[in-house]
Amino acid sequence: MDAHDCRSKVILTKKQEDFYKDVLAALRLNNFDFLLGGTLAYSHYTGVKRHTKDLDIFVRPHDFDKILLVLNEKGFEVEKTFPHWLGKIYRGKQFIDVIYRSANGDCEVDDGWFDNSVEGTCLGLKVMITPPEEMIWSKAAIMEKERFDGADVNHIIKAIGTNLNWDRLVERFGPRWRVLFAHCVLFGFVYPSERDCIPDWVMEHFQKLLQQELQEEEKPNDNVCYGPILSRAQYLTDVNRWGYRDARKELKMLTQRDINLWTSAIPDVECYDQCESSPRSSV
Template identity: 50%
Template sequence: MTEPVPVSHPVDETDADTARFYRGVLETLNASSLPYLIGGAYAFNRHTDVNRPTRDLDIFIRRADFDRIGEALRAAGYQCELTYPHWLGKVHHQEVYIDLIFSSGNAIAEVDDAWFEHASPGEVLGVPVKICPAEEMIWSKAFIMEKERFDGADIAHLIRARGHLLDWPRMFRRFEPHWRVLLSHLVLFGFVYPAHRDIVPAAIMDELIERLHKETHSEPPDSSLCLGTLLSREQYLNDIRREGLQDGRIAPVGKMTPEDTEQWTRAISDDHDPD
């Protein structure tokens, strides 16, 4: 378990009504002994000491716990809905909301027991909480490469701040079989912070580069698969819809159903990914 970095939380600067909403939800979950983790900007600030504002509170949970958490929150007077069955729900209070996240938008980074086993203690608005591990944050953020949002800078900051404490073998395993995504971010890290490139263990880079070498000198697969949809829900739709390539998000390659992807696509025009 990594040691927490004592920094301020952006929630401390929010308006009083929103703060009461956040605190009430957290206290309800604690009183019900329901497991959850704090992620998003609050966890990012905690791990990196980079303070930035955020538009909402991100709570990470197991999918199996969603129904119980929803019941507890509704009993306390909150509105709770399963917004996207493949990755999140929301708790509403007037114009403010909290995301209840149990996976990533591409359904890859599913919250499991290891998230909780490696979480660190923290506090939000005076309420004791657990903070998402940096390894899982890097894993889930690594696939966010939308036209309007790229989380590569977050990953670089997390590696620079926590790289000496990261469980690199565990994080490496998280990226299987999408190891090229990890390699791309580690290459960029060395570009962004050349004086800190030794933070990334040489054994990790050697293994990834060896894999790349083997793939480069082997025949490409006979497949019409497009994995770009794991990185952006919008920018590879032409490949799927017009060129007929196989959507890498859909089972058996991915973890989503056609209904999941269709709902997620319809929401492009009026929805934005959480932190």
């Protein structure tokens, strides 16, 4: 097998291989644009070898419904698992995730994903792989109690930080620059001898933004909690009991219906909303 094939860096069963090949071939036969992401893309950039339970493909929003419809017509079982970001393609117990943006409503797939994608090989097929900048962008905001993708971000930066397009990456985060800054600070803690993987100007840029914030006379007073952008579960108390407004709704990232559906899928959701009042109001 080609050493550069993504297959050489992950652990797949024969059933997974056959299923993935069939779906990828069907997508190409019907001229759908897609990018390979998830564990296969992560392993491509970092060399970290992992088991994977599924395959992630990223598509433009306007192709999402079309892809599921066509593959269903080809005999695959499909579902719109969470219509605001995720669908699935099944064969028995095997499945593929079809993604057009992040679960929090951010990181929508656009032409920039495709324009900066990287050519690779998967299961003997030529494929385009999700850009590393977009991988960091989407992984940086995954901070659930049961899943934190900070280590993945660190491994990508360590592996190819000097080759990343940092201008693009900083631009992707925009007003949510603190999230990227936080990961950059943690990277320096995790890898003190690898700090030059992040250009000096990036850290200086964030420090300048932080200094500008500190000098502002008026502080934000809109009572919006941005925590749900990072974790759908761990800030339920803030929104449901402490009077904070959910940033996902305020910024029109998700509708209330999307939020309700995504929240209802949290395992043991009642465990995350037990506090009766905000500690700020307690004396």
